[in-house]
Amino acid sequence: MKAVILAAGEGTRMRPLTAARPKVMLPLANRPMLEHVIEACIKVGIKDFVVVTGYKEETIRDYFGDGKRWGIHIDHVTQEKQLGTANAIGCAREYVNGRFVQLNGDMLVDPTHLEKLIQHNEPAVISVKAVENPSEFGVIVTEADKVVRIIEKPLDPPVKTVNAGIYLFDTTIFEYIDRTALSPRNEYEITDSMQMMVNDGIHVGFEPLTHVWLDVGRPWDMLDANKALLEKIKPKCEGTVEPMATLHGDVIIGEGTIVRNGAYIIGPVVIGKNCDIGPNCFIRPSTSIGNNVHIGNGVEVKNCVIMDYTKIGHLTYIGDSVVGYGCNFGAGTKVANLRHDGKSIKSIIKGKRVDTGRRKLGVIMGDDVHTGINTSINVGVVIENGSGTRPGEVLMQ
Incomplete structure (x- = not known):
């Protein structure tokens, strides 16, 4: 099994x-x-992987290499142009000679589901999930133990069962990938390939997904996924915690990190290597702090993803936010994270304002952003890489 x-x-x-x-x-x-x-797959005994890369693929190849660090083997194959899921899976055909699981690299999946999926013997099996908003997904119509129809993002979905983007295939799929035409989105869709299999009378099975499944498609989805992962951590300290610091719950502290007196941390929280935390700061649950991060005096951080080499100056508040690499928060920077009128927060995706459906959302901040002292950032603001603010500036969406 690959x-x-x-x-x-x-x-x-x-x-x-x-x-x-x-x-x-x-x-x-x-x-x-x-x-x-990858680790979810390892837990069900899968040791051979094919990772299909493209955009900035060197970052993936440099980090994972051939997989030896995890006791597995990884082949990397390049998708020259991003022409859809069927095209991407087709890129792996030279590395596959039997059944294989296919997943996307931007989702969280429970190993328990993978264990059930690989027990199937059909030529193709699709993972399905019941959701309240099926029109945003590919809808899967089933009958008895097989799939009978796949409908991409219908305006009037006949059922609430959707495609979870996790499959089991044998090599039959490649024949149908070769026959797949461009979709209205100008891509080669694996769901079109599978619909042809159904039309030809091939038994396409399905496996209901009842465990954790999170598709990370928008920046704020990272907060939900980060929280789900942190709920499973076990406490570990490889750094230094000064005697007047307080840790509650499950907290991981990396090697070379110092947590100074007066710091108050409520888990689940993970703090990376070589960080300088405090003194007198408050780190609240569901926060991950990367490597080489500095959090100063009087700082409060809550439910955030803070990436490596970021510095958060004293008297700063950040909540429900995703902060990129190498950012610097000037002293007294405040990030609003709750609309006071009770409505859901809007943010920007690809230049358009969209409803996030969230009542709490702070800032989405790219890499190397610097804020001047006493900067105020309103809910849902997106800040591009390399940007900066003046002292006392107010950022609105």
């Missing part, structure tokens, strides 16, 4: 976070989300 993991896309909806790296290399609980996918 796993083919698609990791070729940029993740344009995740901009500016993906300006310097592919989406699958964004950190969740201080490790790339692709690593969490």
Whole structure:
């Protein structure tokens, strides 16, 4: 059994976070989300992987190499142009000679589901999930133990069962990939390939997904995924905690990190290597702090993803935010994270305002952003890489 993991896309909806790296290399609980996918597969005994790369693929290849660090083997194959899921899976055909699991590198999946999936014997099996908003997904119509129809994002969905983007295939799929035509989105869609299999009378099975499944498609989805992963951590301290610091719950502290007196940390929280935390700061649950991060005096951080080499100056507040690499918060920077009128927060994706559906969301900050002292940032603001603010500036969306 092999796993083919698609990791070729940029993740344009995740901009500016993906300006310097592919989406699958964004950190969740201080490790790339692709690593969490690989580890879920390892837990069910899969040791051979094909990772399909494309956008800024060197970051993936440099980090994972041939997989020896995890006791596995990884083949990397390039998708020259991002022409859809069928095209991406087709790139792996030379590395596959039997059944294989196919996953996307930007999702969280429970190993329990993979264990059930690989028990199937059909030529193709699709993972399905019941959701309240099926029109945003590919809808899967089933009958008895097989799939009878796949409908991409219908306006009036006949059922609430959707495609979870996790499959089991044998090599029959490649024949149908070769026959797949361009979709209206100008891509070769694996769901079109599978619909042809159904039309030809091939038994396409399905496996309901009842465990954790999170598709990280938008920047704020990282907060949900990060929280889900942190809920599973076990406390560990490889750094130094001064005697007047307080740690509650499950907290991981990396090698070379110092937590200074007066720091108050409520887990689950993970803090990376060589960080300087405090004194007198408050780190609240569901926060991951990368390597070489400085959090100063009087800082409060809550439910955030803070990436490597970021510095958060004293008297700063950040909540429900995703902060890129190498940012610097001037003293007294405040990030609003709750609309006071009770409505859901809007943010920007690909230049358009979208409803996040969230009542709490702070800032989405790219890499190397610097804020002047006493900067105020309103809810849902997106800040591009390399930007800066003046002292006392107010940022509105």
